[in-house]
Amino acid sequence: MRSPTGEGGVKETQLGSLLRPVRAGNAFEETVERLLQAIKLGVVPHGERLPSERDLAVHLGISRVTLREAIRSLQEAGYLDVRRGRYGGAFVVYLPPEPGHADLAEAVNQMGAGDLADALTFRMAVECGAAQILATLTLDSAQRAMLLRRLADVNGAAPADYRRLDTAFHLSIAELTGSPLLAAACADARLRVTDLLNAIPVLGPNIAHAAAQHQAIVSAILAGDPDGASRAVAEHLEGTAALLRGFLA
Incomplete structure (x- = not known):
């Protein structure tokens, strides 16, 4: 059987699967859940930047207002650092705790x-x-x-x-x-x-x-x-x- 991803269809990260569209009724909560999955699983590791607001909003099927609310909440919870300017964006600052x-x-x-x-x-x-x-x-x-x-x-x-x-x-x-x-x-x-x-x-x-x-x-x-x-x-x-x-x- 031929693989359905086809020639050249390999994805370098698992973001495509994690950042699937959310349901309208719980858009904020599910957006937080999707972003936390990517962060806690290390798909976007410590120090790296999340995709752009535009790309995230398209993948998740949400407005930028909802996305910004979710990102702000994760920043306040200590998972992200939002930086402004040309090289800005939402950067992952979460680190798993030391084993114990x-x-x-x-x-x-x-x-x-x-x-x-x-x-x-x-x-x-x-x-x-x-x-x-x-x-x-x-x-x-x-x-x-x-x-x-x-x-x-x-x-x-x-x-x-x-x-x-x-x-x-x-x-x-x-x-x-x-x-x-x-x-x-x-x-x-x-x-x-x-x-x-x-x-x-x-x-x-x-x-x-x-x-x-x-x-x-x-x-x-x-x-x-x-x-x-x-x-x-x-x-x-x-x-x-x-x-x-x-x-x-």
Whole structure:
């Protein structure tokens, strides 16, 4: 099957999936939600500028007045710094908190044990499904190069950049299927566990193990092995769940 994204249709970020149109009835609230997704998932990392007001308003299907209200609220909450002038714009100043056991326990307490289990199940379903679907598609050279680049980025990441680049790798699998709904679901699933993952220290042996699992996922996708791709993602996510349980014990 031909990939629906087509030749040259590779997106360099996951912004296209996150910044989808909002519903008119809750335009302000959903705009804040979309922008927070992009910020907290590291799709727009610390120090970088959000797209222009014009582009954001078009993507989100909202007025600039609503967009400015959302940006102002996120500035007041400490996520953005709005600068004026020729080189101005809304710059991300949010940084994930340093890992700590108390933070992990607090994040789980806020979610509730049932919600945590549900979030892990949801993530397993959508990410395994995305990898399985992608393995059935015929990827063009640009798409294959993007997947391999995301793999190299995360597997060569410094500890400070690891979570952000790991997110980019996982989201790129869904993005490459060409399904905005699936890409959005995977972003939502990742966001539900982002605070938990950020509360876990980046451990060398775990990162090395994850690198081998990432390679297995990509190899199965590029080999056109849907079942193998799904199994590789499931093994990887089960390892993450085990790590969470270990730090919560």
